[in-house]
Amino acid sequence: MIPIEYYLILSAFMFIMGVIGVLTRKNAIIVFMSIELMLNSANLTFVTFSSYLGNVTGQLFVFFVMTVAAAEAAVGLAIIIALFRNKQTVSIDEINILKW
Amino acid sequence: MNIYDLIFYLFATITVLSALAVVSTKNIIYSAYNLMLTFFGVAGLYVLLGADFLAIVQLIVYVGGILILILFGVMLTNKVNGMPIHTEVTNIIPASITIGLFAGIVLAFFMNTNWKSVTTEFPATTIQSLGKLLMNEYILIFELLGVLLLIALIGAASIARKQ
Numbered sequence: 001m002i003p004i005e006y007y008l009i010l011s012a013f014m015f016i017m018g019v020i021g022v023l024t025r026k027n028a029i030i031v032f033m034s035i036e037l038m039l040n041s042a043n044l045t046f047v048t049f050s051s052y053l054g055n056v057t058g059q060l061f062v063f064f065v066m067t068v069a070a071a072e073a074a075v076g077l078a079i080i081i082a083l084f085r086n087k088q089t090v091s092i093d094e095i096n097i098l099k100w
Numbered sequence: 101m102n103i104y105d106l107i108f109y110l111f112a113t114i115t116v117l118s119a120l121a122v123v124s125t126k127n128i129i130y131s132a133y134n135l136m137l138t139f140f141g142v143a144g145l146y147v148l149l150g151a152d153f154l155a156i157v158q159l160i161v162y163v164g165g166i167l168i169l170i171l172f173g174v175m176l177t178n179k180v181n182g183m184p185i186h187t188e189v190t191n192i193i194p195a196s197i198t199i200g201l202f203a204g205i206v207l208a209f210f211m212n213t214n215w216k217s218v219t220t221e222f223p224a225t226t227i228q229s230l231g232k233l234l235m236n237e238y239i240l241i242f243e244l245l246g247v248l249l250l251i252a253l254i255g256a257a258s259i260a261r262k263q
Contacts, residue, residue, distance in 0.1 A: 002108050004217055007145070008210040010112050014119050014138070016203045021123035023195035026188050029173050033122055033135050036166060040142050043158075051149040052217040056229045059151050060238060063230075066161050067245045071252030073166045077173040078260035084177040085262075093190060 007048040014041035028080050028090040032073075039069045108148055115141030126188075128174050132167065139163050153227045 014037055021034025043062045050058025084090050118137035125131050139162040146155035234242055 002105060004215045005210060006108070006112070007149075008215075009207065010115065010145075012203070012206045012210055013116060014142075015206070016199060017119040017123050019202060020195065020199055023198065024189045024191055025123065026190050027128060029128060029170065029177065030123070030131055032173070033131055033170060036135065036162070036170075037119060037122060037138065040139065040162070044142055044145060047146055047149050047151045047154060051151065052215070054218050056226055056233060059154055059226060060230060060233050062151075062154055063157070063234070064241060064245060066157065067249060070161060070166060071248055073169050074252050074256040075259065077169055078256040080173055081176055081260050090177045 004048060004052045008045065011041040011044040011048070014038070014044065026091050026093055028083070028092050028095070031092065032076055032080070035076075036069065036073070039065060104148065107144070111141045111144035111148065114138075115145070128178065129171075132171050132174060135170070136163055136167050139167065150226065152225055153230060 018034040018036075018038030018041065021037065022031050025031055025034070043065055046058045046062045046065070050056060080090055083095060087095060089095070115138055118134040118141065121134040122131050122138060125134065139158060143155040143158040146152075146158060
């Protein structure tokens with residue numbers, strides 16, 4: 001049996017990759033993909049604990065996370081498309097009307 | 101080393117390499133395809149962890165739904181003829197400090213905690229127990245998620261349409 005730490009380190013790696021993408025990339029869609037990566041790593045942690053504790057409830061919460069991720073994907077991409085229509089760019093450096 | 105270890109290392113390698121590629125390639129389309137590979141790797145790990153139904157849902161929802169949505173987003177927000185679909189990176193120094201701190205804390209926490217684990221035999225399929233939980237104890241959350249999806253559908257349509 002694989003130690004539980006291996007799965008946890010794997011999901012931590014995925015989460016860190018997501019943080020890197022959110023903090024350093026300029027394109028809003030790549031930031032978006034990085035958020036999906038972070039949600040997936042949280043799901044992997046849920047399933048790992050669910051499997052190693054013999055409790056199915058953890059898998060149920062993955063469903064809830066997936067539903068919220070789907071809603072977030074739809075609304076987020078709609079916002080990105082609306083931004084592109086208004087400013088002709090999706091670079092997060094040039095979308096700064098809320099900055100002062 | 102038995103067959104389970106080999107399968108774990110195979111899927112873990114796929115996941116790690118493609119997650120690395122998602123954030124490091126310059127081309128957005130390559131990022132999207134590597135994200136698909138990451139989702140496949142995670143689905144394989146779900147199967148290995150005994151979550152068979154979740155693996156199928158992962159493939160259907162993420163690969164079949166969200167990834168297609170992201171590819172549409174890439175197509176609609178990049179002028180394929182004029183502007184190239186490459187992007188740069190920004191904020192390298194503050195980001196690397198933050199990420200280093202964060203990674204150190206998370207990895208130290210994961211390595212040093214003495215995780216409890218029971219070796220109960222998991223049921224062969226989880227669909228039945230998941231359905232029972234969803235229909236009995238978590239029925240309110242289930243209904244609320246349905247309302248959330250409806251709101252997200254209407255909101256996305258009204259944000260993205262032409263004024």
